[in-house]
Amino acid sequence: MSSSALLPKPQMRGLLAKCLQVQIVGAFVVALGVAAAYKFGVAEPRKKAYADFYRNHDSMKDFEETGKAGVFQRAKNSLDCAP
Incomplete structure (x- = not known):
């Protein structure tokens, strides 16, 4: 027998x-797996957290509390700042 056989x-x-x-x-296949993992591991929980936050969020109450804390300063007319 020859080796070629x-x-x-x-x-x-x-x-x-x-x-x-x-x-x-x-x-x-790997790219689809990574995209699915990101969607269900990061994007969906983030959307749910935002929805839960804004469901009970009162922006006027938040604004008033921030004002009471002294974060805002009264801004005068822009012409008053001119030298």
């Missing part, structure tokens, strides 16, 4: 295309 011939033509096809499919 025992070993299969290597694939020379189309090897790059075949490897790229497998890698592109793998990259696509």
